[in-house]
Amino acid sequence: MKILGIIPARYASTRFPGKPLADICGKSMIQRVYERARMSESLAGVIVATDDTRIYETVKSFGGHAVMTGENLPNGTARCEEALRVLHGEYDAVINVQGDEPLLDPAMIDEVSEMLADGEDCATLCREISDDDRNNPNAVKVVMSQNGYALYFSRSLIPYNRTGINIPVYVHIGIYGYKAEFLREYVRMNDTPLSMAESLEQLKILENGYRIRIKATSSTNDIVGVDTPEDLEKVRKIIRDGKI
Numbered sequence: 001m002k003i004l005g006i007i008p009a010r011y012a013s014t015r016f017p018g019k020p021l022a023d024i025c026g027k028s029m030i031q032r033v034y035e036r037a038r039m040s041e042s043l044a045g046v047i048v049a050t051d052d053t054r055i056y057e058t059v060k061s062f063g064g065h066a067v068m069t070g071e072n073l074p075n076g077t078a079r080c081e082e083a084l085r086v087l088h089g090e091y092d093a094v095i096n097v098q099g100d101e102p103l104l105d106p107a108m109i110d111e112v113s114e115m116l117a118d119g120e121d122c123a124t125l126c127r128e129i130s131d132d133d134r135n136n137p138n139a140v141k142v143v144m145s146q147n148g149y150a151l152y153f154s155r156s157l158i159p160y161n162r163t164g165i166n167i168p169v170y171v172h173i174g175i176y177g178y179k180a181e182f183l184r185e186y187v188r189m190n191d192t193p194l195s196m197a198e199s200l201e202q203l204k205i206l207e208n209g210y211r212i213r214i215k216a217t218s219s220t221n222d223i224v225g226v227d228t229p230e231d232l233e234k235v236r237k238i239i240r241d242g243k244i
Contacts, residue, residue: 001093001113001117002090002091003042003044003091003094003177004043004044004045004046004089004095005037005040005043005045005046005047005109006046006048006079006080006083006084006095006097007030007034007046007047007049007097007099008048008050008069008076008077008080008083008096009048009049009050009052009055009099010051010055011050011051011052012052015227016228016229019099019100019226020050020055020099021054021058022226022232024102024232024235024236024239025236025239025240029099029100029226029232030058030059030099031062032102033098033099033102034048034062034064036105037097037106040095040106040107040110040113041110042110042114043113044091046065047064047065047066047067047083047087048064048065048067049066049069049080049083050066050068050069051068051069051070051071053068056068067086067087068086069086075201076096076098076099076201077096077176077178077183077187077201080094080096080178080183081183081184081186084183092116092179092180093177093178093179094180094183095175096177096178098174098175100225100226101174101225101226102226102239103223103224103244104175105219105221107217108125108173108217111215111219112175112177115177115213115215116178120179120211120213121179121181121182121210121211122177122182122205122210122211122212122213123176123177123213123214123215124173124175124202124212124214125173125175125214125215125217126142126170126172126173126215126217127170127223128168128170129169129170129171130171133171134169135157137155138225138227139171140153140154140171140172140174141158141169141170141171141172142154142158142170142214143158143170144170144214148213148214149214150202150211150214151206152206153172153202155198155199155200170216172202173217173223174225186204186205189204189205190204192204193207194206194207195207221244222243224238
């Protein structure tokens with residue numbers, strides 16, 4: 001299976017403008033994400049999909065590959081689909097690598113790739129939640145079926161453990177795998193009530209009756225998504241301390 005890793009990257013983030021170009025110990029965030037993705041054993045290539053010439057030129061300056069995409073795309077998944085069309089490449093599947101996770105473990109990409117190779121149209125990962133993330137709306141929680149498919153994603157804490165039984169709580173890791181045909185189908189779907197209410201694009205898939213395969217990652221790496229300048233400082237400290 002020929003799989004392309006695509007890193008969607010926008011400059012005009014509402015919460016953190018210019019985030020992809022933020023310096024992390026001498027390298028831009030987009031460079032760190034790109035280099036981590038390139039370590040994956042399952043990708044045929046890695047490319048940055050952006051709507052901003054500053055990001056495009058930065059990627060080119062460190063020897064990376066990038067394509068320009070439209071400015072008014074609704075989300076990163078739509079940006080991945082447009083990049084796939086721009087490239088005119090023969091790829092069987094796409095891994096959407098989040099551009100704000102510079103500590104990404106490349107093995108996670110391979111875990112998602114394995115699920116796609118097993119025949120899944122859409123796949124993603126989760127991990128057991130930390131105490132700090134329980135009430136953090138930026139840490140998206142997920143519940144899954146016993147056969148490994150996502151039932152629901154929420155910014156609220158789920159499940160509500162009324163009986164107090166010993167049950168794990170999982171937080172979603174924002175890396176997605178799509179078969180190429182399913183990715184094209186996804187961008188044709190209309191927005192759905194729950195996806196708009198939670199501002200979570202993956203809910204559109206579930207609300208339209210499709211399945212998302214999900215598994216708990218075996219990676220033990222620190223996973224710090226950069227949503228705020230405070231998150232950026234956490235990542236800088238991890239890298240300075242040599243923990244990755």
